[in-house]
Amino acid sequence: MVHIVIDLTRLLLEARRAMADELAAELTERGYDDLRPGHAAVFLAIDRRIGSRLVDMAAEARVTKQAMMASIDELELRGYVRRVADPSDTRAKLVRLTAKGRTAAAQCRRAVTAVDQQARRRLGDRVYDTVVDGLYELAEPAEDGS
Numbered sequence: 001m002v003h004i005v006i007d008l009t010r011l012l013l014e015a016r017r018a019m020a021d022e023l024a025a026e027l028t029e030r031g032y033d034d035l036r037p038g039h040a041a042v043f044l045a046i047d048r049r050i051g052s053r054l055v056d057m058a059a060e061a062r063v064t065k066q067a068m069m070a071s072i073d074e075l076e077l078r079g080y081v082r083r084v085a086d087p088s089d090t091r092a093k094l095v096r097l098t099a100k101g102r103t104a105a106a107q108c109r110r111a112v113t114a115v116d117q118q119a120r121r122r123l124g125d126r127v128y129d130t131v132v133d134g135l136y137e138l139a140e141p142a143e144d145g146s
Helices: 002-029 037-045 054-061 065-077 099-123 125-139
Strands: 081-086 089-097
Touching (some): 037 065, 099 125
8 A cells, every 4th residue: 555655645746846847937938037936936925015924925835934935035136025124023024026026926926827727728627626625635734643
């Protein structure tokens, strides 16, 4: 039975790699060859109007704070985001999109949608919905603690 888990894990990793490659190609096609697929997590998690705290973005994207910080550091160096004081808590920082970042975020959302629609077309609506439901189930901790 262990081989089934290993095969599922391998297939999930391969599917993730293939979809990340598709997203990278979409971003490059849209003129953003300096963005990695992992940067999409920042653009999808940030509040486009007022900005967001790093910890909230990490939780939204389901990544570690360290991973989110690394992505934000890269995007700040490239001029897509900036850190500013949080007016509700001067000890905290908000991550905000720059003008360049707002444009990139819109293109990133479109690229993610295009990859998602491509997957839906390949799988068909019923299978796609079943896969997404199953992945959400696997992403959540088991209720019995196992």
